[in-house]
Each structure stands twice: as C-alpha cells, then as structure tokens.
Amino acid sequence: MPYQAGNRLGGESASKLGHLDVLNSLFVNEVVQQFEKPDLSEIKAPDIHWYEVDQNAVPLKYIFASDGSLQHLASTGNPKREISYVKTALLRLDPFMIEKIDPDYPHPYQLRKIMTDSAQHHATVFPMKNITIHGTEWISGLRRLIFDSFKDPQLDGEPYETLKWILYKKWFGGQKCRSPSFECPECYAENSGMEFDADTTRCSSCGSTLFITDVLGLHMEMSEEAASETLASAYMMIHETMMLFTAIRYLWNRNHKVLCDTLFLKDGPLTLRGQYSKIVPNIRDFLAYAMQKGAPVHLCGQEKTGKFVDFFQGTAHLFKPLDKVDVPRFSPLSHKFIHSEVQRKREPQYPYGYRTNYGEKVLLKQSPHHLFVLNIPTGQYLDDDDKPNCKEDLIGIDRIMATIPKMISYRHESALVPIELVNGIASLSNYPSATVLKLFSGLE
Template sequence: MPYQQGKGNRLPPERASKLGHLEVIQSELVQKLCKSFNDPEFVEHAGSVSKWEALPKDGAELKIIFSTDGSIQIIENPNPPFKAIAFVKSALLRVDQYAISKIDKDTPNPFALRDLMKESALYHSTAFPLRNVYIEGKTNYDAIREVLFESVKDKGLNDSLEGAMMETLKWIAYEKWLDVPKTELEKFGCPHCEKNVATLPFNEEKGKCPECNGEIFITDMFGLHQSMTDDYAPNQVASDYMGVSETLMIFTPIRFYWEKKREVLRNCLFVKDGPLSLRATLAKLSAPIRRFFEFAKSKGIDVAMIGQEKTGQFFDHLQLIGNAAPVGSCFIPDNKYIQEQIKHNNTTAIYGADTNYGAKLFVKMNDYHKMVINVPTGQRGEFVTSPSQEHLINFKNIVATLPKILSNKFEGALLPIELANKIASLSTYPSAKTLELFADKHKGNH
C-alpha cells in the first residue's frame, strides 16, 4: 500500500511501481492459471432452474399513476476539517393515462414533459450537517435528530399537503387504518439512555423516555441515531432518510384516499423507484405495511403497487436469464432460488423476511423491456417465502397497465419513474457544484 498524499498538499502521494507488474505476469503459476481461465456464455442448469410462466391477460388497465423517486448529494470539503453536508430530495408525481398517452415514448417533447411535471409534481428537500458543520448550541447528534423530525414534518410540499409525510408516518406506525389502532409505538432504543424502552402513546409525535425522561421524537424509532456520535454522522444516515421519505411520499396518496374516498384506490397504480423494502432499523415499518395491504384486500380494496429495481444483484441476474425467457412471461423466485442462485448464500435464513413488503419477480414484456419489479403480497400480513401469481396483490391489473407506461428511452424503463427521476435528480454535475456553492455561502464561520 503506497503512502497517501498529505492533507496539506505539501508532498505528493507515493506512486505504485509499474515495474512490480513484471514479476506478476512473468510468474509461471500466473501464466498457467490465466491460460486455464475461460469465459463461457451463461447457460442455465439443465432442466431450466428458472420457471417462467405466462403473464395474465385478463386484467383491467389502471388509469391513475403515482410515482416516487429520491436523490442524494453529499458535499464534502477535501481539506481539513473535512466538512460534510448531505442534500436529499424526493419527489411524488401524479399522472393519468390520458396525459401519458400524449407523451411520445421514443422522443418525448421536453416542453410537454416540463408542463406535465409542473402541473403534477410535488417534491421535498432537506439537508443534514453530517460532519464538522453544526447548528449553534447543538451537537451534530441532536441537530440531525431534530432535522429528521422537522423534515418529516415538512410543510413545503404545498398547502393541501402540509405535514403530509408526518401524518402518513403516524398512519403507518400506529396502524390507524384498523378499527382499534395501536395504543403505542413498538419500543425502540432511546437516543439518550440507549435502553430499548422508548415509545410514544397513540398519535403522538414526541414525548419523554420512560426511563431517563429525555425528549424523544417519533422519527427516533428508525434508529438512525445508533450510528452517530456527538460530532459525526455517516453518509448512510442521509441515504436512509431518503428511503424513508420515498416510502412516506408514495403512501401519502394511499392514506389520503383510504381516509377520504377509498374507492379511488381501485383505479390507481403506485410506482416506486427501487425495491419495496426498508433496510435495518427502518424495517420497523415493513411489517405494518404488509399488514395494511392484507387488511385493504380483506375490505375489497386491492391496492396496486410496484417497485422497480434498476441496479443490484437481481437486476444483474435478469441480464443472465432474461434473453432466453419467452416474451410476455414472468418468473417469481422463491427463497431457495434467491439464496442459491442470486445471493449465492449457503444459509437457511429467509431472505427479506424482516425488511421486504413485496415479492420480487422478473418480467419480460418484450425483447427491449425486461425488468425486476416488486409487488406486495397478501397472506395474513406475513412474509411469503414461496410466492405465486395468486399472492401478488392486483397483479392482473398491474400487468394490464405496464404496456401503457413503458418508455422507449431506456431499456426496461417505466415512464412514471423516468419522470419522477427528472424531478428528484441531484446529478453529480452541475447540481453538485451548485449545492457546494450554496453550502459554502450559508455555513458562515461554523
């Protein structure tokens, strides 16, 4: 490992010697091994490990589409004391099939896209002082906890959705769709005494720890404070918040219609960028979400939702098995297949049992539109280890709607996600430079 460049930039870094490569490539063992390496085309196991089946053809098209996406940009100063600020943006888009039908799927008019997004989009933005940037009188630990709380309470979405994400968080956490909701939150780690005794009574947003009497927020239930110290927070804190905000965004119209006019939900498709899952301590919301989908189904309301994975192990696996799959088919892997063929784990654990609120499946609409999607399942609110099409809530109507929202701009693209991404995106350039200038302007001497 070479010496690195000093932080003061006085001396250059040590360069790795190029002469060191010669001994490697001249080694007889290395040459012998390289000659034995092959690069065969992928061939599935005999008998076809993946079981593709025809997509249903008797569904009804869903007319109202909601989509959500999020973006994050970490601005880090490369010089001491290495200040870091995270900017997070998430967006919610509502469009109908009539509006989508007017968009050219091959060469969409940018002005038509602008008008569509201007009339139909909401977005939420926030910023976190991760390292060596502080709020007067507060440690980073306390400041970030308060930023998390105030961000979920954001009133900037628009006048009709003031505090919408907070109301949605309470709706999920307290399971307020039930005739008898939860009387208190599931216990979580107190950010002050660290004991797993913190909770809040029904519908409360903040209160006191029963053990140490320290102030706790409902957002502390996510446990993000567990990875922070008084003056340091990892980038993952901001990434996790983005996941929370995307989830709360997509469930806000679900909550609204459930409370005001739930019949509308029968004609809606909710599309989330990324998997239907919440990692680590955020997964406290996954089980209530699964229970909601099952409860809604028991009341005759099949809420249609999908999450699309555009990267990761499942996406990579689709590139291996998708070309040989028949057009108009899907493959729903069970836990055994996921662990052995995708995750390559030798374990008896159930993949996603605590974190996922949807089953993963591979779908091939045509030769140019293969995708990994997640669909909620209905089985008494429990995680389904071997899902089938019958477990996938409103799957027939989802399949009938997919051809109408495909985009030809990218392979496997869905237009609602593409549009939501345009609103939420904080690209590396020029957004990063703009945010960096903004951060420098506003951080003063702190």
C-alpha cells in the same frame, strides 16, 4: 530435490508439477476465455415457472411514482465543512398523459409541464462535518432536525402524518396502537413504544425529549461529532417511501375506488434494512388489511440494478417471449430459489426477506428486449420456502402487468416513464448550488 528420471520410470515431482501447471493454466484459461467470450450454450435455464400475462386484465387508471436523490457537498477553505443534500419527489400522472409523450423524442417543454403540474418535492440538508448546531448538543440537534424535516411545511407535514399513520397503524380506525419499541437515543434505555398518536414523549430514565421520528433509529447512524453519510441515504430511503404512502393514505381515507384504480410505483426494491425494518411488519399489516377489506393496493417497485437484474439479463434469452408477437410472461421467484440460485447461500439464517421485504421478486419479460425486475407485495409474509409461486400470492398482479405496456419508455433500457420522470424531479441538476448554500448558511 525430485527423484531423477531413470530408464524405466519417469521423474516424479517434475511430472506432477508439470501436470498441475497444465491444470492450473487450463482452469485459468477457461475462466479467461469465458470472461472474454461467454459460451451461452453452457447456461442452463433456471428451474422457474412462467405465467402468461393476462391479456384481458384492465390497466390501472392513475399512477403515482416516488424517488429520491442525495448529494454530498464539501466547502472550500478551512475547516472543510460538509453537508448532505437530500431530495425526494412524488409524481402523479395517468397512462393518457404518458401516451401524449413522444416515446423517442419527448419534448422538454411537455415534460417540464408534467413535472410542474403534477409533482411535489421535499428537500432538506444534513450537516456532516465541522458544522455546529448552536444551543444544543450535537445528537439532540440532529434528532430535532430530522423531526423538523419530516414536518416540512411545504408539504403541509403530510409525509410526517404518513409516518405516524404507519407507526401507529391508524388504518384500524378505533384501535389505538402504540408505536414500535425503540431505544432512547440519549441514554439507550428501552422504550416500549410511544402512546397512540403522540408526537413527542419524555424518556422515563433520562428525561430527554423523544420525537416520534426517533422510533426509526436514524440516530444510530450518528457519532458524537459527525453524521455518517448513511444517515442521509437512510433518511432519503424512508422519506421516498413515506411520499408514496402519502398518496396511498390519502386515497385510503377518501376514496377506495380510486385507490384500487391506482398504481403506486417506487424506484427500487420494496425493502427496508437494518433498524428501519421495524416498520416492515406495519406496512405488511396495512397491505393485508386493505386486501381483506376489498381494496387491494397496487404497489410495485422496480429494481434497475443489482443481483436480480444481472441474473435476469444472463438468462432471459432462454425464456419466451423470443419474438415480438409472443405474449409477455412473468415469473415469481420463490424464497428457496432466491437463496440457492440468486444469492447462492447454503444455509441462510432467516427465510428470504423475512425481516426486511414488503414485496416479493417477480421477473417480467415484456418482450425479447424489455426485462423488468419488479417487487410486488403479498400482504403478510408468506412463511414458506416455495412461496411465492403463483399469481394469487401477489396483490393485484394482473392489473399491474396490464399497466406496464402503457408506461414503457424507449429512452433507456427497460425503463418506465413515470420512474424516469420522477428521477428527473428528484435529481439535483435543476437546483443551482446557490439554493443549497442558502439552506446551508442558516446552520453555521
């Protein structure tokens, strides 16, 4: 019971409560108000440095883009069977081809011609539930399926060769590297890595046949009877990366001049998380080595959603260009800035992206309405909280930036034509379900 108000002093708790109530409702009201009507004047410009895009840089001559898609399909009837259908695609085109496409109303026939003339795709299927693989244990059957999928004869096994090229660091020529170490999927014994160029080996503990694709650790997504949906998405993510690196490997082995004149575009960040991050050091090694050999690889990922896109969209109005005629600008985001301002982590365990990223975040404001969150490699990881902070840190940034205006699409916000096209190839809509069921039937 609160003290009742006397003649001299007001009541105690009642006024305190009233006070709190007012505070609460003010706070709640403020949140609600800002949610409904943002006060843009309250947003402070983040402390990042912007650089003007070099107007004299030469655009790249060729473009490769890769992407993937996946779909989970469930059967009718009993028992309900489930599969995941994965597709990845690689597209080659050049700015000249893009110029011929009407940016506002592209002709479907023209697009289809580009897709059939210049694209390659890969498709595979994973059993998810109530599907048995005859004649073998579930996990070893799935491991075999992953191995066989990588070796897809439709692509002459090229993405598989690229995977081996990365795992065994084959760009070094004479040097015979082992693969990264891994755990036996059958008995969990540690394997110190497969011998140079091996496709398979035997586990010294349990005698199981181990495939080079086991090094990736996709089996960690599987349980005894079912594969998790993340298996399909992890496979897709790795395969679309291998598709893009197949183009890089091909040119590295044959023509450094064309390699240096090519933009390699990936839909999404240049990141491999979890157990897949074990190939990140190898990718960085290659990019650094190519740079050192005078053959910079112009690799670029575009993030279309996520924290960085939200962050950029929320603050872009504070930065130039504010007018169409202004020069475009870009800003590399340092590890420190990302931790404190984008991720809002107080005491991060690792430097930003240390284990997982082979590209750094770069914001590009091409025009008042064209905002891009790009990922651009630095070669080896820059183990410095203030990095990257200048264009010298980022491989080939001037020519990458000079190529962006040649690829802008007007069909979607901040979209790039090659990524739009490769999305189209990798999307499943053009594949009737009959094809999927045909693939499916061989497994039953």
